[in-house]
Amino acid sequence: MSVSPLGPPEQSKGIKIKDAALYPVRGHVIPSSKIDISNGVYLEGKRIPLYSGSMHYWRIERTLWSETLDKIKEMGFSIICTYIPWSVHEVRRGEFDFGEIKPEKDLLSFFSLCREKGIYLLVRPGPHINAEITYFGYPKRIFADYELLSRSADNTLVFLPTPPRMFPVPSYASEKFYQEVGVYFDALCPILKKHLYPEGKIIGIQADNELSLFFRTDPYDHDYSQGAIDLYYRFLKEKYGDIKKLNEVYRSNYPHFSSLLPPQEFKAKKKEELPYYLDWAEFKEYY
Template identity: 50%
Template sequence: MKKNVRFTQNGIYLEGSQSEKEGKEIPLYSGSIHYWRMAPETWETALINAKNMGFSIVETYIPWGVHEPERNEFDYGKKDPRKDLNKFLDICEKVGLYVIVRPGPHINAEMTWFGYPQWLLRMPEIQAKTPLGTSVVYPYVTGAFPIPSYASSKLYEETRHYFKSFAEILKKHCYPKGGIVAIQADNETCNFFRDQPYIMDYSEESVQQYYRFLEEKYKEIEKLNKTYHSKYKKFEEICPPAGYQEKDENLEYYFDWLEYKEYQILEALRKMVEILEELELPIPIFHNCAYQNYTPISVQRDEKLPGLSVAGIDAYPDPGDTSMLKERIRYLAGSSKLPFVPEFGSGSWFDREQLLSPKRKGLAICMFRNGMKVNFYMLADRDRWTDARLK
């Protein structure tokens, strides 16, 4: 599929269109406005105010749990006007704003189920497992929920079904027909911050994926046996480590499990990008890493995935925390195709101990001076968020 938009070192380049023969490059500075959290009659005012602040791009999630609260019962504004994605995009174009969309399937967004519908996470075949075979639970303050497994084939089957439900809306609004200029694949794919090696995932499909990883790496069981000093007859005989056994000198066995954690995340992103590519949208795909610049997360390896243009890292600094930003800037400048922070804290979520007020300009100036591209998260105060730039 030909892309009419591409990422550059400075931002986003828009190919020429019938109305504008010459292509143009726009700087990648945007801000988050969540349409479903606002009364539709306030959308235009908020978007006009965003443009008056100097923004040419806004960003929004498209939350699965909002649009498909019951399985196969989709609502894009017919029942609840706040869910009218098409109307929101119409108003963005009327106001003259470009749009970045982030459909997940995971979005977080301070939502109790991180944007997933409850019916999905209740499916046993989707849930990640501990070494004991129990479901891995995310202890979120508003309500704990079972974490989905990146190895679950059912997860991708349902994701594909959900993405198809909004495909025509996005096609209608993609540049040059409309204002959508980029789309994100998943959100902070890092095992829901459970990135310690032995917490998850020991589900049946994950263990099978682990065997595939070993076979791809060693090709033959004899080569693995030579490395492990073992006598396995086939890869499927290997039991994934549930923790490091003290004084065990067979470190390769444990290192391979750590490497598998990276492999699983990359495979998850590859599948998400593949599903987005099936929608045939003429816009680039990017990803946002949570905060890690260490294993199992790799910006460099993310950007090598076919179809994934850019991977950035989110940043939620405490007031005055320029040291973290400097490290983040230097890391991205030297590793990513585009030094981009897809979520730069503008305000704060409800259970955070400190606010990042818009009055504290030093952090943003630090980023701008070093050439970082930024999406301010968020521009508008709404449920579970406070002290953003638009009230």
């Protein structure tokens, strides 16, 4: 069966459904997993290939937006993607510039212009965006609060050595970090909501971009912050259910999950020792 959340199944050939797990979308029941969008999506009765140009509105003078969008359309694109950098819009914590101070940051006007020109949008609000922008879109103040930052096995900060300036990477196990992101998203999401399809042209939103543990993917590189270790214990409890089952697999005698310290380097010499290290590697996917 081929369906689209925006049209009846018999008309939709761009999204192919291959699995079960049903849920309703706009009156239709479609499977929620393994959605093939390689042939595009159906919007307003037309198949739209998922190819896009990229336009960083905040790097372009407001007076040049219209001309730039026209040139993108002339190249054959009906979709553009754009980052929405936290650091670009934050003036100070809890205060944001969405065009009130600098016209090139007027997000609502940019979205409205895309709607006028019939251009669909894929937006990337971060908080991590890369985009060759300093600090990858995080406000510099984030790095001054150690509760928000990742730790190495010896409890030192973990840096991403990338130009133009290296920075200590945030911990995605820090609840305080999510609270800070929430302040930004609380300001941004009402703007996005106004322009979600079909009222607007936003057809997709991507959280983060090229994150991959900040390109530091060695299992023992990080994160050993307290928040990450607490998350590790939760992962083990969800996987094994109770400490007795873990002890059977590990051939150990831990009294509880929190008495188990995470591995800091690979030291297994026998196959019986592997589960301890493999669980830590699996936890990195859970993280």
